[in-house]
Amino acid sequence: MKVLLTSFAMDAHFNGSVPLAWALRAAGHEVRVASQPSLTGSITAAGLTAVPVGADHRLDEMVKGVGDSVLSHHADQSLDPDEPGQLTPAFLKGWDTMMTATFFTLVNDDPMVDELVAFARDWEPDLVLWEPFTFAGAVAARATGAAHARLLSFPDLFMSMRRAFLAQIGADPAADGGAAGMSGMSGTSGADGRAHPEDSLGQWLEWTLGRHGLSFDEEAVTGQWSVDQVPRSFRPPSDGPTVGMRYVPYNGPVPAVVPDWLRVPPTRPRVCVTLGLTARTSEFPNAVPVDVVLKAVEGLDIEVVATLDAQERALLTHVPENVRLVDHVPLHALLPTCSAIVHHGGAGTWSTALVEGVPQIAMGWIWDAIDRARRQQELGAGLHLPSHDVTVEGLRSRLVRVLEEPSFATAAARLRAEAEAEPTPARIVPVLERLTAQHRAHGGLRPGGVSAACAS
Numbered sequence: 001m002k003v004l005l006t007s008f009a010m011d012a013h014f015n016g017s018v019p020l021a022w023a024l025r026a027a028g029h030e031v032r033v034a035s036q037p038s039l040t041g042s043i044t045a046a047g048l049t050a051v052p053v054g055a056d057h058r059l060d061e062m063v064k065g066v067g068d069s070v071l072s073h074h075a076d077q078s079l080d081p082d083e084p085g086q087l088t089p090a091f092l093k094g095w096d097t098m099m100t101a102t103f104f105t106l107v108n109d110d111p112m113v114d115e116l117v118a119f120a121r122d123w124e125p126d127l128v129l130w131e132p133f134t135f136a137g138a139v140a141a142r143a144t145g146a147a148h149a150r151l152l153s154f155p156d157l158f159m160s161m162r163r164a165f166l167a168q169i170g171a172d173p174a175a176d177g178g179a180a181g182m183s184g185m186s187g188t189s190g191a192d193g194r195a196h197p198e199d200s201l202g203q204w205l206e207w208t209l210g211r212h213g214l215s216f217d218e219e220a221v222t223g224q225w226s227v228d229q230v231p232r233s234f235r236p237p238s239d240g241p242t243v244g245m246r247y248v249p250y251n252g253p254v255p256a257v258v259p260d261w262l263r264v265p266p267t268r269p270r271v272c273v274t275l276g277l278t279a280r281t282s283e284f285p286n287a288v289p290v291d292v293v294l295k296a297v298e299g300l301d302i303e304v305v306a307t308l309d310a311q312e313r314a315l316l317t318h319v320p321e322n323v324r325l326v327d328h329v330p331l332h333a334l335l336p337t338c339s340a341i342v343h344h345g346g347a348g349t350w351s352t353a354l355v356e357g358v359p360q361i362a363m364g365w366i367w368d369a370i371d372r373a374r375r376q377q378e379l380g381a382g383l384h385l386p387s388h389d390v391t392v393e394g395l396r397s398r399l400v401r402v403l404e405e406p407s408f409a410t411a412a413a414r415l416r417a418e419a420e421a422e423p424t425p426a427r428i429v430p431v432l433e434r435l436t437a438q439h440r441a442h443g444g445l446r447p448g449g450v451s452a453a454c455a456s
Contacts, residue, residue, distance in 0.1 A: 007131035008107035009039035016153030019248035023425035045253035054112030145441030171196035249332035345369030357416030380411035
């Protein structure tokens with residue numbers, strides 16, 4: 001079959017799709033990856049075939065202009081609708097309005113959507129897999145009759161928040177039977193092809209779909225099903241069909257080379273310190289105090305490997321004797337040698353540490369990083385320390401705890417086992433073939449691009 005993957009141009013949101021893309025390719029299916037032109041190098045570096053569509057989004061310009069106001073709206077705000085007092089009606093309404101205006105419409109602008117639809121109409125994919133904020137993928141699938149699903153690389157708090165918001169405005173699709181029947185009941189968002197007037201995301205999707213002769217229903221937000229790489233202990237409750245998949249680390253387009261020093265077993269506990277790649281390649285600020293982190297580890301009988309680029313190193317006033325500075329090392333190669341990791345809270349770093357069974361100190365302060373870190377702490381596999389609360393003594397004492405109390409390593413090993421219990425990307429390919437056959441609205445499947453007889 002023909003499979004179109006699509007993600008807006010940001011490595012952190014694309015990387016999670018690479019192992020599944022290669023599982024599909026290795027099974028004989030045709031795979032294309034569509035995004036704005038700036039992601040082309042990352043796509044081809046992963047050995048995949050790129051389809052540049054539209055022009056580069058202007059997300060960095062937005063962050064430069066009004067980013068402080070947008071980010072401050074989210075700072076320290078849990079996105080868990082089940083946490084008492086967190087998601088007030090005012091916050092949910094503001095979140096829907098602001099995210100639609102400053103994020104969703106920027107990374108799915110008209111040229112990107114229109115060129116993606118044009119490519120899909122020409123190539124005729126059987127299945128579209130889309131990054132959960134790249135709604136252009138749903139539009140392209142609807143325009144061509146392709147089956148389509150979201151590919152999740154982080155806990156799906158967005159959908160939990162959306163359900164809470166729609167319930168708040170009296171437009172809850174669950175009242176009409178959930179994702180399978182979201183276009184019947186008057187008043188629900190998607191009823192009769194119309195979004196609820198207070199639903200900013202729905203209104204924009206209704207308009208975007210309408211430009212291509214299509215009507216809106218909630219399936220444009222939810223997909224027909226989701227592929228979820230997040231371990232079950234971190235998944236919010238979901239009404240929609242879900243295919244669980246094991247997270248397989250792919251740490252990005254930077255060279256994945258194992259240095260000589262990493263081939264020598266450490267003689268004392270090794271700790272990884274990393275601030276991720278997003279802050280290096282975008283205008284999103286990294287609120288982690290680099291100098292404070294390294295001061296916190298000074299004098300401890302440990303070996304610290306800190307992955308910092310030149311700009312991050314420029315912030316340092318002193319490099320302790322027990323710290324090794326490196327620009328980059330593949331996390332999935334480094335972490336099996338580590339006793340702990342201290343990081344910024346990014347989903348890729350968190351997921352890689354989780355599947356390697358490494359206790360974590362996560363300094364997340366925004367988006368779902370807060371809830372992931374808190375849940376990790378609840379499960380005993382790490383500690384949460386928001387970046388703006390980091391002090392030398394506070395971080396030092398937490399790191400000593402994580403290294404000296406065996407319960408952290410034990411809990412991290414449990415989470416690793418939970419993650420490994422999920423099927424690999426290769427094992428879910430037949431499941432995707434079956435679901436595509438059920439949902440695709442035109443013609444017969446072309447497994448490997450050849451014959452419909454091979455579908456299973």
